[in-house]
Amino acid sequence: MTPRDTIDVRPITEPETRDWIRALNAGFLRSPEVSERELADRSSYLVPERTLGAFDGDLPHSRLRSSGGTPIVATFRSFPQELTAVGGTPVPANAITNVTVTATHRRRGLLTRMMAADLAAAKARGDVVATLIAAEYPIYGRYGFGPATCTTQWTVDVPRAGLDPRWSGPPAGGRIDLVDAEDVRRIGPELHERFRRAQPGAVSRTDRWWQINTGVLRLDRVPWTEPFYAVYRSAAGEVEGLVSYESDDNWGDAKQPLNTAEVNWLIAVTPEAERALWQYLCSIDWITRVKTGWRAPDDLLPHVLPDPRAAHITTQSDWLWVRILDVVRALEARTYAGTGTLVLEVADRDGLSAGRYRLDAGPAGADCAPTTQRAELTLDVSDLAALWLGDESAVRLAALGRVREEREGAASVADALLRTSRRPWCPDTF
Structure with missing residues (x-):
């Protein structure tokens, strides 16, 4: 087994595009072969600096290598997107797709390294959220994503x-x-x-x-x-x-x-x-x-x-998963059914969005800012993502032990503010 610290995670270069596609196809259990048409098509829209690969130099005879370079054993890609918040405001999103880890290289932290690099770059760019369609439910909660729409x-x-x-x-x-x-x-x-x-x-x-x-x-x-x-x-x-x-x-x-x-x-x-x-x-x-x-x-x-x-x-099933990168801008981007104030303690083990925030909300919009006031509701950033588009209930999450009321009735206040009369929906996959 190749040690973790000898596998290089980095953006691909243009000559490595074919090998990246081969690894992508293998990860999705398709034939690794890459036609000239597929290569031309993907090359037309891939952004190399947002297209990551994990390179294992200890695989001299890998089928995943076609161009003489280092074999790629994991893939990851993001691209710019807009996501509509409650009330109709589009927010800049970092859309994630083409995530694979070759079966021979599981459990080595490769996805964690690729995700950390991509989300840090997205936050630095000023993206408000990251989005993805999860092929498997258990994977993405540990990176701060929550299921925000169903289908x-x-x-x-x-x-x-x-x-x-x-x-x-x-x-x-x-x-x-x-x-x-x-x-x-x-x-x-x-x-x-x-x-x-x-x-x-x-x-x-x-x-x-x-x-x-x-x-x-x-x-x-x-x-x-x-x-x-x-x-x-x-x-x-x-x-x-x-x-x-x-x-x-x-x-x-x-x-x-x-x-x-x-x-x-x-x-x-x-x-x-x-x-x-x-x-x-x-x-x-x-x-x-x-x-x-x-x-x-x-x-x-x-x-x-x-x-x-x-x-x-x-x-x-669940459909669109959201990861909030900027709590203030996310909560200020949407409108609210009622009027009220709520102090949220947001936990984020990756440190991208952790903090305590005061939300003053109403039908016309909201003000949100970091605060030192006592928290009324404590939750993980993944659960805030599930609540943000209005589909999930804070009362329900509290019953599941995923949200903690620091003030009695705070979950009901959150529902009165955040929930929507019609459910959010994403018609697309990506």
């Missing part, structure tokens, strides 16, 4: 839904049209900007996201099938919703169509648009099931249906 998938049994089979379009002058990929690239980014500014937990999308999701950019490891795209326009002609979906081709023994429509993504900026798009999907001839894709856990969908039991949950 749910439903499967709708269309014949049981109770919808009027004669439905032919939205009421009140709205309309739904099929559009092509070029239309989506033209209208989608602006619609998404309107959506994410109103949705706590939503993150920014790059031009590359739209290219991948409309087939302009084809990835070797992601088979591409041209989907259907449908747009909802209001009576005034305003684009208010957009959905991408696919259908299989399944027929029963009695020559009956039993097709499933699978939603890739659906965004809407009004309830009318959201309801109309779900009803449209459930009204397509031959479609007997609709799979919703990743949705907010309090999505309108089940109750759009006359029989909500026709939509059964197939997946429900």
